[in-house]
Amino acid sequence: MPDKIVFDYSKEGLVRVELSGDWRITAGCPLAEEAFSRISSRGGISGAELSVSPGFKWDSAFVSFLIQLEHLLKEKKIALSVTGLPEHAQKLFLIAQHPQIAHGGHREGPKEPFFDIVGGGILRTKYAFLSVLEFLGEIVISFNRLFRGRAFFRKDDFFLIVQRCGIDALGLVSLITLLVGVILAFIGAIQLRMFGAQIYIADIVGIAMVRVMGAVMTAVLMSGRTGASFAAELGIMQSNEEIDALKTLGVSPVEFLVVPRILALAVMMPLLTLYADLMGIIGGFVISTAILGLNPVEYINHTLSAVSLTNLWLGLIHSFVFGLIISVSGCYRGLKCERSSAGVGEATTSAVVTAITYIVIATAVITFVCQIIGV
Amino acid sequence: METVIEVKNLDLGYDGFPVLRGIDFSVKKGEVFVIMGGSGCGKSTLLKAMIGLNPPQKGEILYGGVDFWKADEQRRQEMMRRFGVLYQGGALWSSLTLQENVALPLQMYSSLSAPQIQDLAILKLGLVGLGAYADFYPVELSGGMKKRAGLARAIALDPDIIFFDEPSAGLDPLSSRALDDLILELRDNLGATIVVVTHELASIFAIADNSLLLDADSGGAIAQGSPGNLLTGSKDPRVTGFLTRGEKRS
Numbered sequence: 001m002p003d004k005i006v007f008d009y010s011k012e013g014l015v016r017v018e019l020s021g022d023w024r025i026t027a028g029c030p031l032a033e034e035a036f037s038r039i040s041s042r043g044g045i046s047g048a049e050l051s052v053s054p055g056f057k058w059d060s061a062f063v064s065f066l067i068q069l070e071h072l073l074k075e076k077k078i079a080l081s082v083t084g085l086p087e088h089a090q091k092l093f094l095i096a097q098h099p100q101i102a103h104g105g106h107r108e109g110p111k112e113p114f115f116d117i118v119g120g121g122i123l124r125t126k127y128a129f130l131s132v133l134e135f136l137g138e139i140v141i142s143f144n145r146l147f148r149g150r151a152f153f154r155k156d157d158f159f160l161i162v163q164r165c166g167i168d169a170l171g172l173v174s175l176i177t178l179l180v181g182v183i184l185a186f187i188g189a190i191q192l193r194m195f196g197a198q199i200y201i202a203d204i205v206g207i208a209m210v211r212v213m214g215a216v217m218t219a220v221l222m223s224g225r226t227g228a229s230f231a232a233e234l235g236i237m238q239s240n241e242e243i244d245a246l247k248t249l250g251v252s253p254v255e256f257l258v259v260p261r262i263l264a265l266a267v268m269m270p271l272l273t274l275y276a277d278l279m280g281i282i283g284g285f286v287i288s289t290a291i292l293g294l295n296p297v298e299y300i301n302h303t304l305s306a307v308s309l310t311n312l313w314l315g316l317i318h319s320f321v322f323g324l325i326i327s328v329s330g331c332y333r334g335l336k337c338e339r340s341s342a343g344v345g346e347a348t349t350s351a352v353v354t355a356i357t358y359i360v361i362a363t364a365v366i367t368f369v370c371q372i373i374g375v
Numbered sequence: 376m377e378t379v380i381e382v383k384n385l386d387l388g389y390d391g392f393p394v395l396r397g398i399d400f401s402v403k404k405g406e407v408f409v410i411m412g413g414s415g416c417g418k419s420t421l422l423k424a425m426i427g428l429n430p431p432q433k434g435e436i437l438y439g440g441v442d443f444w445k446a447d448e449q450r451r452q453e454m455m456r457r458f459g460v461l462y463q464g465g466a467l468w469s470s471l472t473l474q475e476n477v478a479l480p481l482q483m484y485s486s487l488s489a490p491q492i493q494d495l496a497i498l499k500l501g502l503v504g505l506g507a508y509a510d511f512y513p514v515e516l517s518g519g520m521k522k523r524a525g526l527a528r529a530i531a532l533d534p535d536i537i538f539f540d541e542p543s544a545g546l547d548p549l550s551s552r553a554l555d556d557l558i559l560e561l562r563d564n565l566g567a568t569i570v571v572v573t574h575e576l577a578s579i580f581a582i583a584d585n586s587l588l589l590d591a592d593s594g595g596a597i598a599q600g601s602p603g604n605l606l607t608g609s610k611d612p613r614v615t616g617f618l619t620r621g622e623k624r625s
Binding site: 024025026028029031032059060061063064065067068088091092095096338339340341342343345 | 456469470481484485486487488490491494495498499501502512513514532533563564565566
């Protein structure tokens with residue numbers, strides 16, 4: 001700093017400050033606090049006069065320095081004279097005196113009282129609950145119109161979504177559920193080996209996969225893959241005003257966009273789950289026969305006798321419910337998305353979190369009901 | 376006056392498909408230069424080449440005598456730091472407040488202290504009339520305010536050249552006029568050279584010192600000069616037709 005500022009105290013009560021060198025954003029500016037401490041270091045100073053030497057380079061970084069220096073000098077009641085500065089710098093400094101700029105331009109307002117915060121939170125929860133109910137109601141009405149053949153529904157869209165959330169997901173579902181079968185077989189083997197009952201690995205893998213694990217694993221994968229994609233797609237449509245365009249055309253966005261997605265996932269989830277069950281059983285079979293040394297025929301027989309049709313139906317019911325949860329969560333979050341890129345990100349995350357949370361809750365509820373009715 | 380931008384024999388296009396051929400013009404320091412023309416004539420394509428988004432197929436774009444596209448990556452980045460660009464919709468980062476939007480380039484490319492950056496960001500917002508909106512997020516602003524906030528970010532680093540892509544698009548006449556005034560004020564206050572891409576005649580006549588008229592059919596420039604001179608002096612019906620909204624074609 002010393003090279004860029006020269007202080008002259010020769011006149012009584014006045015400091016002449018000569019500025020030189022490069023004060024532009026890229027070169028960096030001296031700190032106003034340092035200049036202030038030099039100006040106010042001597043007693044009896046009532047004014048500071050700024051001037052520049054030839055070759056002085058400046059841009060708005062210099063104006064920012066002036067704003068800070070003036071603010072500090074004001075507190076000590078030292079007047080700042082800028083008449084010796086370049087004309088445009090004076091003009092910009094004058095603009096900076098505008099109250100909106102001088103006061104920082106921040107939102108002002110009293111601190112919210114505690115009970116207002118709590119009350120606001122309760123009201124927001126209430127409105128969120130009502131909004132979900134409204135959305136579910138719209139879905140019911142739209143399906144009613146669909147079944148009566150009155151819905152505005154593009155079959156091409158439906159088949160495209162079916163392809164995207166069904167066939168396109170096969171690779172991922174294969175890999176993960178195959179590995180789940182492998183893991184179940186290994187875990188079973190560790191425990192059952194102690195009792196010489198390794199053949200029951202077939203029962204564990206078969207029942208676990210078909211009854212719940214196939215559906216749960218597929219649902220978790222689909223909520224991350226398809227649920228997030230639904231939320232992002234509808235969220236971007238919301239920010240691009242495409243949803244508004246549908247509404248002004250008199251087309252219900254739920255009918256046109258949500259119904260095909262729910263339908264597609266409700267159809268594809270049970271099919272994907274059946275496939276996942278098979279892959280899981282294959283994973284367990286390969287490990288049990290190739291590594292754990294079980295008899296393949298015996299393994300298959302055990303699996304067939306252990307896995308009942310009830311288990312299969314239960315798995316399919318799980319998957320159907322999960323399909324509804326994933327599609328409804330994804331579409332709801334997408335349609336309620338804020339109109340910004342950050343909003344789309346939040347909607348996507350929220351869709352996945354909501355779906356997985358409700359998948360776990362639904363699993364617990366179905367399991368509890370099955371326990372009560374003895375299935 | 377010193378020439379800051381020179382475009383020489385420039386050919387532009389996408390994937391081998393030609394859009395503009397043989398473009399030549401120069402822009403002087405402190406000038407408001409307007410690139411105008413009908414829809415699809417290549418105005419935005421030319422702008423993209425000038426701000427480093429699309430390389431030209433042939434020709435040169437020189438800033439201060441240095442060929443932008445032949446310069447090495449580091450030099451090109453340095454040159455781009457001296458540009459400010461206002462995109463059509465403002466292109467603000469939606470997760471940041473207006474102050475943070477303006478402060479980000481300063482944090483990246485200056486050694487100023489945090490309070491200096493904060494003051495500077497508010498000063499820039501104040502220059503575009505948004506001093507009271509520093510804590511607002513882009514989603515809370517109207518279209519015109521977003522453009523002004525985008526402009527505050529464009530001038531964050533006190534650029535030598537400010538590019539405007541269709542600044543009046545989507546604005547009401549009063550906001551459009553206010554933005555035109557702002558462009559001239561920034562030129563005067565910051566001493567910047569301004570390049571504007573637009574087809575809004577009112578703006579063109581209000582702000583342009585010099586202009587270039589592009590034509591989609593011929594794929595090149597058909598006139599250059601101040602809009603007033605082109606209107607009175609040009610014998611080309613395409614030029615007079617464009618500048619009079621088709622009322623006068625000869």
